[in-house]
Amino acid sequence: MPVNGQNEYAPLLGIHSSHRKHITPLARTAISAILFTAIVVTVIVNLTIYWDDLWDLIHGLPSDPDEAASRVLNSMPVIDGHIDLADLVRAKYSNNASAVNLRLFTPEHVDIPRLRRGRVGGFFWSAYVACPQPEAEGPDFLNPSWRVRDTLEQIDIVKLLVDDYPDVFRLATSSSEVEKAIRSGRIASLIGLEGGHQIGTSIAALRQLYALGVRYMTLTHFCHNAFADSGGYLEPLTPRWGGLSPLGRTLIQEMNRLGMLIDLSHTSDETARQTLNLTKAPVIFSHSSARSVHNIARNVPDDILKLIGEQPGKTDAVVMVNFAPVFVAPQGEANVSAVADHIDHIANVTGKQHVGLGSDFDGFGGTTQGLEDVSKYPNLIAELYHRGWNKTELVGLAGRNLLRVMAGAENTAKQLQSARVRPKYDIYDKRTDIPYDREF
Numbered sequence: 001m002p003v004n005g006q007n008e009y010a011p012l013l014g015i016h017s018s019h020r021k022h023i024t025p026l027a028r029t030a031i032s033a034i035l036f037t038a039i040v041v042t043v044i045v046n047l048t049i050y051w052d053d054l055w056d057l058i059h060g061l062p063s064d065p066d067e068a069a070s071r072v073l074n075s076m077p078v079i080d081g082h083i084d085l086a087d088l089v090r091a092k093y094s095n096n097a098s099a100v101n102l103r104l105f106t107p108e109h110v111d112i113p114r115l116r117r118g119r120v121g122g123f124f125w126s127a128y129v130a131c132p133q134p135e136a137e138g139p140d141f142l143n144p145s146w147r148v149r150d151t152l153e154q155i156d157i158v159k160l161l162v163d164d165y166p167d168v169f170r171l172a173t174s175s176s177e178v179e180k181a182i183r184s185g186r187i188a189s190l191i192g193l194e195g196g197h198q199i200g201t202s203i204a205a206l207r208q209l210y211a212l213g214v215r216y217m218t219l220t221h222f223c224h225n226a227f228a229d230s231g232g233y234l235e236p237l238t239p240r241w242g243g244l245s246p247l248g249r250t251l252i253q254e255m256n257r258l259g260m261l262i263d264l265s266h267t268s269d270e271t272a273r274q275t276l277n278l279t280k281a282p283v284i285f286s287h288s289s290a291r292s293v294h295n296i297a298r299n300v301p302d303d304i305l306k307l308i309g310e311q312p313g314k315t316d317a318v319v320m321v322n323f324a325p326v327f328v329a330p331q332g333e334a335n336v337s338a339v340a341d342h343i344d345h346i347a348n349v350t351g352k353q354h355v356g357l358g359s360d361f362d363g364f365g366g367t368t369q370g371l372e373d374v375s376k377y378p379n380l381i382a383e384l385y386h387r388g389w390n391k392t393e394l395v396g397l398a399g400r401n402l403l404r405v406m407a408g409a410e411n412t413a414k415q416l417q418s419a420r421v422r423p424k425y426d427i428y429d430k431r432t433d434i435p436y437d438r439e440f
């Protein structure tokens with residue numbers, strides 16, 4: 001501690017009596033004036049920042065749902081858990097960032113004018129790479145082929161696009177960076193991986209992807225992998241591990257230590273149950289809806305929703321509701337009210353502080369009426385306001401709940417790291433490539 005002597009302690013405040021006699025009345029008046037001005041300035045700045053919130057607290061939100069939605073989104077813009085723009089650029093433009101102009105209308109769901117109209121303040125860009133063909137990968141997942149390369153290319157395209165529009169996007173790797181990006185009028189750009197198959201069975205690869213800025217990993221996509229069982233698509237799959245594999249349990253610990261959010265969308269029910277029990281950090285479902293509202297395997301059942309919460313034995317989490325028509329409602333019936341039904345249902349089981357938005361935009365075909373693209377989130381906020389959600393609850397749904405969970409995972413990581421928990425060195429036990437005989 002760089003302390004040179006007792007006199008270093010708060011000399012301006014005259015704590016040491018030996019200094020007191022040196023402060024003249026004039027100096028004292030000057031100090032008071034400076035302190036007073038500082039307080040007045042702070043109060044004015046805070047009043048300006050929080051003026052709308054204060055107004056709404058006193059007067060309530062406007063009764064018109066669209067105006068109310070707009071005021072909610074002034075306080076907290078939308079932070080979406082899952083957008084597939086990077087895969088669109090990969091599939092349609094071979095990763096050529098300059099071939100896409102996000103300032104113009106794009107053929108799918110996402111571009112800058114519509115992000116702005118939809119009041120988006122941030123989203124997780126999914127660095128998605130499809131599951132390998134099972135025959136090519138082999139029964140023990142030993143040949144994930146180009147998945148790690150393709151994941152790096154997806155991260156690259158996110159960063160190139162973010163760099164191309166510095167007035168619009170800003171890369172964010174923590175809850176506080178998200179808030180900072182929003183305050184500067186930018187769209188916070190986070191990166192998520194969509195399946196354990198993308199790290200080639202390697203926990204070391206996960207650590208390096210964290211270093212590149214990735215902040216969540218969905219444990220599985222539609223396929224099982226070396227870490228965990230997938231939940232399949234419309235129907236459940238025959239389990240391979242019965243939830244987490246032994247290496248998957250280690251992976252959970254390492255994700256907690258790193259501060260990489262665990263995403264339970266796409267996983268089997270047993271994977272989700274075991275992970276909620278094992279994790280020391282809050283988790284997310286980055287883009288999942290409710291099975292009780294629309295009965296398909298990909299949606300979350302009530303018995304898992306009941307494991308989410310603050311009470312002992314429960315885990316903090318946010319379930320970010322998916323807008324893809326196939327997950328929302330029977331064919332032809334997906335609309336903004338049906339999505340609101342999913343949100344209301346999850347909120348009824350878990351509490352409103354555990355729901356968020358994870359549209360899956362650019363990642364599905366078909367249309368959900370009233371939520372056709374990223375310009376339409378305000379419709380959903382208006383619908384829920386109409387159903388009785390208040391401002392605090394809607395601010396949570398829009399983004400605050402996710403930020404709480406992110407900050408929770410960051411705190412867990414900080415605690416584990418300051419307790420000197422070591423990184424996991426475990427190697428997938430079916431690998432035969434290491435150790436090996438060297439010639440020297």
Ligand SMILES: *[C@@H]1O[C@H](CO)[C@@H](O)[C@H](O)[C@H]1NC(C)=O
Binds near residue numbers: 099
């Ligand atoms: C990328 O797209 C731009 C704009 O369409 C084009 O001029 C350029 O040749 C493309 N680059 C490559 C390597 O394909």
Ligand SMILES: *[C@@H]1O[C@H](CO)[C@@H](O)[C@H](O)[C@H]1NC(C)=O
Binds near residue numbers: 276277313314
């Ligand atoms: C995890 O499961 C064990 C045994 O099934 C149970 O005793 C424990 O309370 C659970 N922990 C949490 C956090 O759910």
Ligand SMILES: *[C@@H]1O[C@H](CO)[C@@H](O)[C@H](O)[C@H]1NC(C)=O
Binds near residue numbers: 334336
């Ligand atoms: C959504 O669809 C249902 C029927 O499937 C209908 O009753 C409801 O009015 C629709 N809501 C909107 C906002 O169109």
Ligand SMILES: *[C@@H]1O[C@H](CO)[C@@H](O)[C@H](O)[C@H]1NC(C)=O
Binds near residue numbers: 344348
């Ligand atoms: C949620 O609970 C409220 C109040 O108990 C009820 O009116 C509403 O119908 C429920 N919504 C769903 C989707 O379960």
Ligand SMILES: *[C@@H]1O[C@H](CO)[C@@H](O)[C@H](O)[C@H]1NC(C)=O
Binds near residue numbers: 057391392393
């Ligand atoms: C909104 O409802 C919650 C309960 O869910 C309550 O705690 C909160 O004070 C309410 N907020 C406003 C602004 O009415």
